Amino acid sequence: MPSAISKVEIGPAGARYYDLFLNMLSLGSYPHFIKGVVDKMGINPGQSIIDLGSGTGKNDCFMVEKVDSQGRIVGLDISNDMLVQAWKHCRGYLNTVFKK
Numbered sequence: 001m002p003s004a005i006s007k008v009e010i011g012p013a014g015a016r017y018y019d020l021f022l023n024m025l026s027l028g029s030y031p032h033f034i035k036g037v038v039d040k041m042g043i044n045p046g047q048s049i050i051d052l053g054s055g056t057g058k059n060d061c062f063m064v065e066k067v068d069s070q071g072r073i074v075g076l077d078i079s080n081d082m083l084v085q086a087w088k089h090c091r092g093y094l095n096t097v098f099k100k
């Protein structure tokens with residue numbers, strides 16, 4: 001159920017299938033597109049990044065590779081269901097956290 005401050009809050013099914021849906025819609029090109037964008041962002045080791053509306057965390061998984069173990073990623077999202085997905089996707093990275 002969307003909260004009063006957001007009309008785009010995503011629920012359990014939307015969060016679970018969000019990446020799959022985008023992959024299908026883009027005929028599998030979406031992850032490559034995102035990775036290409038992150039490659040061009042000029043992210044350096046040691047930097048800290050706040051990702052507002054971090055969704056399923058897939059972008060953060062790419063960005064954390066760039067900031068390396070000295071950097072940090074903080075993903076913020078209004079949707080608990082998206083946060084659950086993000087924690088799952090990035091569970092291998094100790095320097096990545098997701099918060100509401």
Ligand SMILES: C[S@@+](CC[C@H](N)C(=O)[O-])C[C@H]1O[C@@H](n2cnc3c(N)ncnc32)[C@H](O)[C@@H]1O
Nearest residue numbers: 006008009010053054055056076077078079082
């Ligand atoms: C279109 S999705 C994009 C997710 C991700 N950045 C991506 O590129 O795949 C937008 C995200 O913003 C979150 N969002 C919407 N309104 C928000 C708010 N007011 N504060 C925090 N997150 C919000 C939604 O829950 C959703 O996960």
